[in-house]
Amino acid sequence: MARPIRETPILFGEDARRFLARMQERHPESPEVRARRLRNYELCKKAYEEGMREKRAREEANGGFDPCFRRVETNSLK
């Protein structure tokens, strides 16, 4: 079974101090990284819109279920 995801801990002592200090500093992206990120964002936004439009069409054509995926029944969280 998959390992549980660790919860984000409460920070204290030196970790909290370091964290708060970093929050006060500015660490802006480089122009190249910013351009790449925004390009990827636009690409993914379109990919999501198209992906969901097609998914809804497959669901409509197959009685509410998308046959590209496996149907699962879940009654509890493991």
Next chain:
Amino acid sequence: MLQKSGDKFFKIVRLSCIESVKKFDCGDKDLNDFILNQSAAFQKFKIAVNYACVDVDDASKVYAYCSLAYDKVAMSDFKDKTEFNRFRKKQGFPNEKRLKSYPAVKLCRLGVDVSCRKKQIGTTFIDYVKSMFALDNKAGCRFLTVDAYLDAVPFYVKNEFQFMNAEDDDPHTRLMYYDLMDLEE
């Protein structure tokens, strides 16, 4: 980079709580197990939302998978409250910012199929999530958090994530975060 004959390489879908991917192998047994067998339950009980990057022509072919959940980053008082307040005053925190916790989104799981490695799909998806919660957010969110597998730590470092604890000796993962204020010009 992510182009296929001039067209997009993938599409993204949000899975419903009765759906799981048919086939996926990111090379990690543990992560595969979560994605194939457990992720739908997290979606059903509203613990996480699952997204899949799928082939542009065949949506049953999954290239990457991601689960997101809301989270928070919280700080306890320092050794004593006086010390903590003195620090905050000294750093000039405005009154409205005197919070002990900040809203965040957790990358619960992020996996890329072995067939799609070295195509920067992970970085592309991280860029998407960063921008989504900075530009198109429906609720306040300051940080992205992740409990990164040790072999994925270089990937998150490359994507400007920071270590949350100076001394983290967990044998499997490292807690990391990204400050979305870093996206401000």
